[in-house]
Amino acid sequence: MVADPALQWTFTVVFAALAVHSAYRIVVDRSRPAQALGHGLHVLMAADMAAMPWPWWAMIPGSWQIVLFSIATAWFLVLLVLQVRRTIPRRVLGGHGPWHQAGHAVMMLAMVWMVAAMNPVGEAAPVSGHDLGLSAAHAHAAVSGWDAATGIAVTAALLVAGVVLLVEFVDCVRGPARTWRGHTGDVASGAVMSFGMAAMSWLMLAA
Incomplete structure (x- = not known):
């Protein structure tokens, strides 16, 4: 999906770090089942995004991800x-409000679009070596027409979600001392995730 090695590693490192943060938050919020489940979903999403820049990501069955x-x-x-x-x-x-949940829903829906756009048949064919790179390039070329139109909407929604979470983060930092560190960290990681996904979506559309 991403041809530049520098960008590949940048995306991978950022999303891998977000996955580690979410995994840590599962342990911290183990007494809040709903919150812990949300963190678990973010671990899977961040791990998938960390793998997405690389050609071998095409080997992961698309239908399972969708x-x-x-x-x-x-x-x-x-x-x-x-x-x-x-x-x-x-x-x-975890002290989060409705807008926070809306941001998470946007990110998860964006994952559905990314997987569907890059793997329109819903399943990745078994490929290896040079053919794997060709498969990823073909998936790139498939992003057109309806995929492009919906992709623009998805990218815009991710940017809006990122801004909303960023504003919430600033409020947390400037807020009273009772605002706990975990809440602030969750908001910050969510903003980074939204902007990172928006950047990757834009690369898909621009390719």
């Missing part, structure tokens, strides 16, 4: 609705 991230999207949308209806208090979800 199902996983579709379920993840639905999960965060359910949390969003429950928070809007005030069925779930903020403390159950």
Whole structure:
């Protein structure tokens, strides 16, 4: 998906670090099942994004990823609705509000688009060596028409989500002392994830 080795490693290092952070947060928030599950979904998403710049990512079955991230999207949308209806208090979800859940839903939905756009048949054919690079290049070329139109919307949504999370991060930093470190870290990692995914989506569209 990404031809420049420097960009490949940059994306991989950033998303791998985000995966490690989310894994750590699972342990910290183990007493909050809903929050811990969200962290687990982010581990999978960040790990997938860390692998996505490389040709061998095409070997991962696309249909599995689409199902996983579709379920993840639905999960965060359910949390969003429950928070809007005030069925779930903020403390159950680490102090995060509805906009935070909306941002996560956007990221998970963006994963569905990325996988579907790069692997339109839903499954990766067994390839190796030079053919693997050709397969990734073919997936790039497939991003056109409807994929491009929806991709622009997805990229814009990721940027908006990133800005929302960035504003929330600034509020946390400037807020009262009762704002706990984990909350601030979650917001910061979410903003980095959103902007990083937007950058990768843009590269897909520009290729």
